[in-house]
Amino acid sequence: MLAPRIVAQQVGPPANIDFHDGSDTMKGGPEIWPSAAPGSFMVGYTVVHKYDHTRTFKPKKAALKIKWLGHSSFQITTSGGTIIVTDPIEFKGYHMPPNLSADIVTVSHEHPDHNCVDAVSGTPVVFRGTDKRLSTVNEIDTTVKDVRLYTAPSFHDPGHHGVNAIFVFECDGIRIAHLGDIGTVLTDDQITAIGGIDILMIPVGGQFTIAAAEADTIVNQLDVRKIVLPMHYKTAAFDDLPYSVEPFLAGKENIRRVDGSEFTVEIGAANGVREYIVLRY
Ligand SMILES: [Zn+2]
DSSP: OOOOEEEEOOOOOOOSSOOOOSOOOOOSSOEEOOSSOTTOOOOOEEEEOSSOOSOOSOOOSOEEEEEEEETTEEEEEOTTOOEEEESOOOBTTBOOOTTOBOSEEEESSSOTTTOOGGGSBSOOEEEEOBOTTSOOBOOOEEEETTEEEEEEEEEBTTTTOSEEEEEEEEETTEEEEEOOSBOSOOOHHHHHHHOOOSEEEEEOSOSSSOOHHHHHHHHHHTTOOSEEEEESOOOSSOOOSSOOSHHHHTTOSSEEEOSSSEEEEETTSOOOSOEEEEOOO
16 A cells, blocks of 8 residues: 655644753653754654554454643553653652653653653663754654554644644554644644554643634544543643633543543453543542
8 A cells, every 4th residue: 555645734833932841851761852853843853654644453342541740741661561652751749659760751842841851760762852942853764572563743732833743652452642742733734644553642722722612623634443532621730721621621422530640551341432631639
């Protein structure tokens, strides 16, 4: 089958505010940064995926664990024991658990509520989705242990103040997308680049990202098959955002409010209904 070749949108100017903490050192494993020179603008983004993005692969009968670490940070543990940590945060009232270790750390963009990689121990491979100025999205399509991961580009925030990387993980026969600080609904090219999604981590808090209405649009654009996990919303630990999770949940059925931070996805289980799962911090 012919591999899809996608040319996605032009990306915008760099962020006009430097949120970055100035730190560019990382202990542990290798770091993957954008290959473009610092300060250069990405004028186009070409994704040539090796695989067909339709969901022809068969879900395994396995259990995968997902734990919310606060804001946009999740710990995903595959059935093979590989640990992914997305967007680690040490900011406001959110703190990573002590001795958190990982095999893979992803950073959707270089803002301090998303890039606290030093808070993760062990020797993870760190995938930086953007450069520090949010001018370039790192084009990634690679495999670490039992996880294939790849990126798709988006704008940060509704005002397009820089770019943001969408990370997609394929593991245990399903596909999980983490949208980072996405600022707009998706283009057709982005939908194609992301592929069919079983579990979606999506911001709903507004201002720096989309809010409820756009989030609903994206859930439908991606036709999320299994689970939607709202993130990046106003909480007691981080009250700088306009909206809590409630406007996004309003009017929805199939909401599961977990009394804890973690749940298990039974991958082989039949599940024809999309579920909205809210975790505690
Ligand atoms: Zn953010």
